[in-house]
Amino acid sequence: MSRKNETVLLLLSLLITLGLVGGGALLFSNFFGKSFVGIGNQSNSTPTDGTSATGKPISFGEKTLFSGKILPAKQEGIEAIAARNWSVATEKLQVALTQNRNDPETLIFLNNAKIGDRKSYAIAVVVPTGTSPNGSLEVLRGVAQAQTETNQTGNINGVPLKVAIVNDNNQEDQAQQVASTLVNTSEILAVIGHWASQVTLAVAPIYDEGKLVAISPVSTSVKLSGISPYIFRTVPSDYIAARALANYMLTNLQQKNAAVFFNPQSAYSQSLKSEFVTAVLLGGGKVTSEFDLSDPSFSPANSINQAIKQGAKVLMLAPNTGSSTSIIDKALQVVQVNRRRLQLLGGDAIYNSTTLEVAGDAAVNMVVAIPWDIDTDPKSQFVRQSRQFWGAEVNWRTALAYNATKALTAAMQKSPTREGIQQTLTSNDFSTPGAANPVQFLPSGDSNAPVQLVQVVRQVNTSTGYDFVPVRQ
Incomplete structure (x- = not known):
């Protein structure tokens, strides 16, 4: 040719x-012949630079981290969260979710609004919303589904889970700034992220020094194996x-x-x-x-x-x-x-x-x-529940982000502190139900699961x- x-x-x-x-x-x-979920019917353009209204690259719901159009009801819910008007935020975000059930950011914001000012345990999920919006949504669906299940079934020893969404654009420099911010945000007990292996490699020393657990559902490089006792992953290497x-x-x-x-x-x-x-x-x-x-x-x-x-x-x-x-x-x-x-x-x-x-x-x-395919075990509980949540079929990034969230909530059940989470995840007997196989970690922090x-x-x-x-x- x-x-x-x-x-x-x-x-x-x-x-x-x-x-x-x-x-x-x-x-x-x-x-792939399966119903794929996208951001969906949105209107009213709301550009974002990937930072929250507070100037930090973190949003508990006071700002969307996705560029493009946004449903009016969602925008009103976001504004209500920023004003700490939890009842209005809950009402508006529930309407937005009804209009577009496939938007996990809306579901996470809704879950956070329902918590309001009550005591909660917080984690952050770092995704490249600016450079890989669809991939970010795949990860967020897994986190949102696990958060919803946790908060609907007794919480974490009676305390609900709050989730912050963070954008790092899959860029090493920006990710390092994000990691430093998260380490210095005492409210954050653990992190789900990052995306590319070289980005996770770049931030690993920051989480290690800050003694903050980070679980990646995507990064697969063998260089991450054993890099830090605070770096884990639910994706096989x-x-x-x-x-x-x-x-x-x-x-x-x-x-x-x-x-x-x-x-x-x-x-x-x-x-x-x-x-x-x-x-x-x-x-x-x-x-x-x-x-x-x-x-x-x-x-x-x-x-x-x-x-x-x-x-x-x-x-x-x-x-x-x-x-x-x-x-x-x-x-x-x-x-x-x-x-x-x-x-x-x-x-x-x-x-x-x-x-x-x-x-x-x-x-x-x-x-x-x-790492995982929905057709391997189409009748599993996770598959059935994910279809109910999103009205479609999800892929491996959603399943492994779900596993990461379930691992963190299980660890918080035993000890809801940064140190306690790390010690629980590294214990020899740690295991919790996941999307398919039980979520377990090897001493290297790697997932103990097949492909x-x-x-x-x-x-x-x-x-x-x-x-x-x-x-x-």
Whole structure:
């Protein structure tokens, strides 16, 4: 394929990606053949710079941290919270939630308004509302669902849970400022966050020094393992995901040669690539070549041809998500140009509706490692409850943010202090029910849970014509 045609593919991929990102936040659309929840029907523009009315990047409800349009009832509820008029805030936010049940920020603000000035225990959830609004909503749904369940079922020894939403834009400098603010806000007992692995790595020393627990539902880099006794995560590390992919390649596909596409500038991408290479080598296979998706001169066609010449039978894609879509776009170009000649494997960044929309038939049979899939146990209590909450099906980020919140509330049941939470989570016997498996932590702070392999298949009853379904092994 010529470089001109590759450029056309890239532009088409980018246009579709931008369309999905731009429109996905405003529409109740279809996600992997499942109902995906977006911000939904909103009006009245309320721009935000990611900071609260107090000047701090924290909001208990006095300001939205999402840019764009907002329902009038929600705006009135926010203004009532800022004025500490709890009854009006509760009334208006309840109306807003009825008008748009899929907005977790509204639900969190409503829960906080119901608490008002009463004694409560507070946690913060840090999400990149400015750069990844849809991903932020996925995380917030898990937190909002767990907060609601906690406050409706006896609270934490009679004390309700209050949640602050914080924006760090997935930027290291801003995240470090956020972490310092949270450490110095005595009201905050623990943190759920952050997003990208390199961001969590950047803030880990701050939480460690401030002795404040942070649980990430998203960051997977192996460099986070054991980095601090205050850093935990409910998402399995890249060590687990890479070994699942390598085992599938060596055992199920009966292939021993692979080529890897990754971004060396991303801690997550670099981690997944390195762990995959190691796992393949330990299993008797080899990685014949590695390709840098961030290289300006990167050519999908040339890279695939080179991989084939060097004997590769499998292409493993380890792109990263972030504020730029170019890395994902290039990875999807690889899928398109490959045209199913070589078997495809991928990390969790590939697991999104854009892959199905852009890659289409070229992605069929691609296997992706993710932490959790709703179809693995569709009758579980969490799945049933999440459908009742959101009127749709949620993904792994929601499930693992739910797990993080449940872990913190369980720890608070035993000791509602910063030190007590840390000691409870690190105890050998800590375990609490989660979205699927019990939430437990290894001494390294890592999640003691497996990953799920899913595969792209044709699915006629979906908007894209394709879906991710669990690989049955």
